[in-house]
Structure formats: C-alpha cells, structure tokens
Amino acid sequence: MTLLLACVFVLLHASAIFFLPAFAMQVSYVFLLAAPALACAAALRRSARDGWRHSRGWLLVALAMASWTLGMAASLRQDLFLANANAAPGDSTLLFILFGVPIVLAVSASYVEGDSVLLRVIDAALALALGYLFYVHTFSLITLHGASSMIQALRVALMFDAENLFLLAAAAIRLTAADRRGERHFYRTMVVFTGLYAVATFYYNHFVALGDHPDFGSLRDPLIDIAFLAFALQAWRDPDGRRRLRRPSPALSRVVRTASPLLMALALLVVSVVVLRERFYLGVAGIGVAVLGYGVRTTLVQLKHMQTEEGLIRQRHALEELAHTDGLTGLANRRVLDEMLERAWILQESASQRVAVLMIDVDHFKKLNDRYGHAAGDACLRMVSRALLGATGRPGDVLGRYGGEEFALVMFGRSLQVALQVAERLRAAVEKLAIANADSPYGIITVSIGAASCLVAERSLEALLATADSALYAAKQQGRNRVVGLE
Template sequence: MNRTLKPIHFVLFAALYLGLQSICIALFPTHAMGVSYPFMILAPWLALAVCWRVGRAGAVRTRLLWTLLCAALAIWGVGILFAAWEDLLQHSALIGADFSDFLFFVYGMPVLLAISSPTEGERDSLFVWLDAISVLMTAFLAYVAIFSVLPFAHRAGHSLSESRLLVTYNVESFALAGAATLRLLAYTNDGEERRFYQILCGYLWIYGLLTALYNHVTVATNEQTGQYDLLTILPFVFLTLGAVYLFGRPARGEERVQSFRRKPLTLFIDNASPIFFTVALLALGAALVRQHFYIGMSGIVVALVVYGIRATLLQSRYMQAQQELQDARDKMEAMSLTDSLTEIANRRSFDHSLEVEWRRAVRRRSPLSLLMIDVDFFKKLNDRYGHPYGDDCLIQIAQALQSALPRTADLLARYGGEEFAVILSATDAHGADIVARRMREVIQALNLKNESPIGEFVTISIGVVTYMFPTEGTSATFLRAADEALYLAKRNGRDRIEYASSDVPAQIG
C-alpha cells in the first residue's frame, strides 16, 4: 500500500535523528568523534536526496536551481567524508586548512551559481559556459588562497591559519545569505522560484549563524567534537523540512507562473544578480595579487572578460529585442491600417491619409482629387449568391481598382462594406476623370455575375471631387462633397461617374 509521507513525519524523523546523535555522544563521550561523524556524514546526503526529489517534481525552470543546490550538498557531503578521514584516521591537528576545508569553501560555488543564474526563460548555452568558467576559476583561486600552492603541485604549500580560515568561512556564508536575500526580493508572487529562494535564504542564514557559532566554540574549547556537533546538522534539517513543507502542499495553477510585471527595484536586483560571481572572482584575485601576482591578476582578468562578454551579449540582445519590438510594432501598425479581407488600406488609413493630403494641397496650393466608389446592388448579390461569393467579388474588385491607379503614391482604401475611396494627390479634374473611367473599365472586364436592373454583371458608381488650390473648407467638407457626387451617381441610375463642383466646401460650410 502506497502511503504519502506528510511533513509531520519528517519533523518526527528529524527530532529522532538529532536525539539519537545527542544520546550517542552522551553515552560514549570518549568516542564522541567516532559516533558523531556518521550522523554528520548522513545529514547532507539525506537533505540532498529530498532536494533532488523535490526538484524533479517541480517546474522545469526550477530544476536547475535544485540541481545546483544538490551539487553544493554533494560537495559538502564529500568534504565531511574527508574531514572524518583526516580526523579519525590521520588525526590531523587544528593548525591549518585541510582538503576538507577547501571542499567546505567550494561548496558555496554552486550555491552562488544558483543565486546568480537567471531563472526565467531559456538559458543560453554560452551563458552556461561563462558561468562554468567562473566556477572553475573561483575554485582554482580558492584552492590557491587556502593552501598557497597550485593544485596537483608536487611541493608543499602554506595553508591558511585556522583563524583566517574561520574568517573566510564566515565571510562566505554571510555573503551567500545576503546575496540570496537580495535575489528573493526580485520575486513578488508565490511561485516555485520564490519558494526555492525562501528555503535557500533560510538555510543559508541558519548555516552561516550556526557554523560561525560552531567554529567559535571549537576554537574556544580546543575540542573537535561534542554536543555542539548538532549545530552542523541543524541547517540540513531545516533545508529538508523546508523543502518538504513548502513543496509538499499542492500548488495552485497561478502559483506555478512567475509574474513578469515587476517593479523597477525588483527588476534591477534580478538583472544585477549575475554580477555576484564577478565580485567573488575580483575579491579572490585581489586577495592573491600580493603573494601570487600572476595568479591573482589572471583571476581579475577572467572576471572582467567574462563580465564584459556577458554584458556585451546582453546589450546586443537588448538591441535586437528592441529592433524586433519595433518591427512588431510596425507590423501591427500596418495591420491596423489594412483591411483584412481585401488587403488594401482601411477606413482608419484613409482618414489619416486624407487629412495629410489635404494639408499638403493647401500648403503647396496643388490640386487634390477624391473618388468615392460604390458597388451597385451589392446587397442583392450577397442575398442571391451568398456572402462567400460576395467576399470573393470584393477581393477581385479591390485588386482591379488597385491596378487602375497610375501611381504608387495614390491611395485605394476600403471605406466600408462595398464602398471604396481613392485619394489622388496633385491630380486635377482631367486626371481624376481618366482614373475614374479606367476603373469602370477594369470592373466591367471582370464579368462578375450580378443580375440586377442595370445588367448581368457587377458595375460601380463613382463620385469625383477635385479642388484646384483649395484655400477654404476642410477635409471633412471635401469628403462630404465626394459623398454627394456618389449619391448623385446612384440617384441618376448607377453605373456612372458624377462630379462635384469645386465650390462645394464654401456652399456647405
């Protein structure tokens, strides 16, 4: 029978685990180190198993975060194994740094990588490589800083003193906790990423405080083990319980989606988080410059180069995104000015163009012509043959009218329904008449079926208005005159062209 473990079960197990360790240390005080190390070794691996399980069950974009945390726990787990080997088998004295101390320091690298990694969208492989270079360089510099010798060198180095090593641990622990706290501020909604950083912040602060207390007690008492060994286990207990509690409850759909609407402060923190690794590399490199000049300078150079490449890529992609956004806006603007059926200009485009051309004609004192076109008896065509046929007719009519325009600068627009409008800039009455007659001819040549009182095929009525050097009136009166001419063509029998007089604005106005 499959039974689901509840958070209370893990709380009871943690209490039993800590209690059992405390009892074993109390019962075997002379062998406290031997009985305490198994509990200290097992704790990070149990936390790793729970975090791995939680990460696999979470959203795809949070899996990398949990994987990095699991990598940190694995490094810490290997470090405690080396510490046990050094203390129990080699009986190392607390006079300097051992290899386990290096692992305890390097364990923070995956944590820092989790804090500095972007957690939204797809992660670019080049950024992953840059982060990997930063991790390797940081680990290399940390090794040199701790042991004062190159890795795998066949000569003895001078490791950090115990006091400086403890200060280094404390600085690293609280720096990670502070960075994780800043990272948490970038999340405002209760999503999986925010909950991950809640757990990580709590764990890092508890780890920093308790390990600082543990190290202080170790130095003060000059003992290597005792009941205070429980302090090294408590952070992993919190991590395990936090992961189980926050991710054990069923997540609502909206909680699994991180909001993209953020305040400027949270956006700044989110985008500035990748600089954490650069700062770490610069700090380590600067610390090594005096004793190991070339190694320290190499760390500084790598930090600046990696940051420069990252900044350049981000800037170029920002510019590309801006260009794509502008292209999308232009496309949307073009779509908003285009009739979806006929793919010619729509009413909005016509109104804007008419106003522009009217002002230009007034400013230049040049002629301007306007044609209003109506498809005769189009409602009967729709009723008799159906709307699909009517739509197809409108498409063919629009294409034919477009072909009759003499210049690309002339505008053909669908004014509404079966009505079209044509703006002819710098065109006098004679030129407008030529265009109107040409349009009637191309429509007649289509031979589109439409039985009506005036014939068997589709015809059009056209109203034409032309102003020579307009000095009064407005574009609205200009349009009204063209409507009057079209109305006159329809009233006089359709399938014809009628013209408005040039003084219509003065009469109407």
C-alpha cells in the same frame, strides 16, 4: 511532524555525546554526516517534485550538500583512521569551502527562456575558476595534514566567515527581488540555511575548533546540525499556495535579476585578488577570467536583447501595416480614410482648403457573386482596385476600400470640376477591364461614382460624405456606370 523529527535528531545527537562520552567523536560523526546528507536528499526530492528542468538551483544546492558531506567524511577519515589531531585538515577544509561554489552559482545565475547555452557554459567556467582558486588559496594556507600554526588556522576560519557572509547576502538580495512562488521558496530556504550556517560555523570555528575542543565530540556539535536540518525542513515542505505572494516592485526584480550574474564575477575577482599575493600570475589570470567572463556574458545578453528589440520593431511595423491595410485589395482601409478626413477638419490647418470625395460602388456586384461565386467576386474586387489605383494620378490622393464593394478616393485641393474629371477616368478604367458580368445590363463589371467637394470651413465632414452618398445614389438611379457630382 518534520519539525518534531528535526528536534529529535538534535536531541539524540546531544544525548548520544552526553551518555556515550567514550565514543563521543564517533557518534558525533554519524550525526554530522547524516544532517547534510538529509539536506542533500531533501534538495534532490524538491528538484524531482518541481521538475528537474526547472530546479537548477535545488540541484546545485544538492551538489553543495554532497560536497559538505564528503568534507565531513574526509574529516572522519583524518580523525579516526589517520589519527590526525589537526583542527583543519586540508582535504576536508577544501571540500567545506568548495561547498560554497555551487551555491554562488545557484544565487548568481539568472536565465530567461531562450537564453543561449553559452551563458550557462560561461557561468560554469567562472564557477570552476572560483573553485580552483579556492583550492590554490586553501593549500597555500594549509597542507593535507592541516594548518601548521594557529594564525593559519585562524585565516582559514576567517575565509569561511567571509564566504558565509557573502552567500547570505547574495541569497537575501535574490529573495527581496524574487516574484514567483517557487523562486521565493528557494531563496527563503537559502537565506534561512546560509544565515544559520554562518552563525553556527562562526561560533564553532572560532570558539570550539580553535578554542577548547579541536576535535568533534563536544556537546556543541549539534549546533552544526541545525542549519542543515532547517534547510531539509524548508526544502521538504511544499510552498504554501494559499499564502498571499508578496510581490516586490518590478523595477527591483529587474535590477536584481540583471545584476545577479555579477555576484559570481565579483566572488572570483575577490578570491583572485587574495590569491594575487601568493601566486601573482594565477591571481591576474583569475581577474582576467572574471572580467572577460562577465564581459562576454553581458555582450551575449545585450545581443539577445537587441535581436528581440529588432524583432519587436518588425512586428510592430507589420501590425501597423495590417491595421491600416485592407486584406483583400492591399488598399488603405476605411479607418485610414476616416482618420485622414477627420484630421483635416480637426486641425483646420487651412480652412480654405478644398476637399473632394469620390464614392465608387461596383454595379450589380451581388449578381456577379451569385453567378460566378465568391472567389470570382474577390478576384474582381482585386482587379477593380488595381485599375482604380492606376487611374488616380496624383500621389497625395488616397484611394481606399470603404467597405464591401465600395471604394472611396479622397483628394485635397481639387474642385468639383476636376474631381469629376478624375471620376470619369476611374469609371472608364474599370469599364476597360471588361470583366464579364452576364447579369448586368452592360454585360461587364462597371462602377457608379458619386462626387462631392467643399471647403473645410464651409461644411461639416458628415455633410460632405452625405452629399457624395447622394451623388452616388443618383448615379445608380440614373442607370449606373456613370459619374454624378453634387456641390
């Protein structure tokens, strides 16, 4: 339906020129004003539909379309009210060229969530500098009345060609790397528009305006409508949610998104170099702004990446810590103990190495929980763990919470005899705490400890743990609050 309306628009434009030759120019202006105005309206509607916050690109293009419409209005004023027969009057030419500035900004800007406002300010400043240099360059070629010679008019036309090709290339690059549906819709629309616009303006400027028909009102005017109507059509349509999204390679997406801010700096650099010839210092200033703007922008992005990286490293350390620590007591958790023991058997660094394990279990802990409550039980486990840690002695020994109210101490290079001495020290340390446990025969919290020791080469890890468990069971059987060792 919208395509049909667009065709009707072009046909009406052509028919009006054909059937009303006396008013061809006036009639043509109506259509040439309406086409970009429609494109502007379609871009604004798309922004409203996608949510204003997420449609910066559409808004910038709406601004560009408004600039083009104003350019056409200025041309109308020159032609109809000031009777200026010049093919490139200054004010309209400037507005036609400035229309490219918001589009360069739309295709070059690339932000991610949390980017600083300063980035947007820098991009806007670069865009303004670009607009100003365009202004200076345009009026170095022409006056408000227009180009004074054919050569100047040709240079203006070539300036348009270069600008259009640049916009087309930039939009195409962004389209190849766009990986979200809305983003693809925007850049596809821009490629269609900038492509048609480049072809139409090339033909019109070189062969119509600078050729046989400097004023509007020829049957070739509807050519110009097509790009704007195509844009309006594309922008009007919602992106097809059923169509499979062609995803570019993530590496390509990343490169294009990272490098796209360079487009704006590059455009400013090129225009500055062009301006350099007629306004040396202004050209140098333009180059300075481009280099400095891009440099500061890159530094800001780099800073943010470094902050993010530092945050991620901190988080990773915290997660690692969390994964290896028992939440209640702050001791190593069972995973650490298991991994450490397994490593000793897997690596077999020293087959003659001796490993001793103490299994430490709090006696009648259920009774403490039942009488004093779970919170008191937790507090008791924390006190017991601190007392055990304080009594372990050697730095290489690792004490951990093995589960519930059970702890384990792993020691390398210790005989069973030494392990039993350490175990006795641990038992006494807990007893010394004298934490009340009225339902225990001892009246206080005590621990039973099972000790076992072996050479890595001599026995399996499972056998060592089973021996330590048996020793602990024996300690419980013999009345608790004691140490039993088994070879």
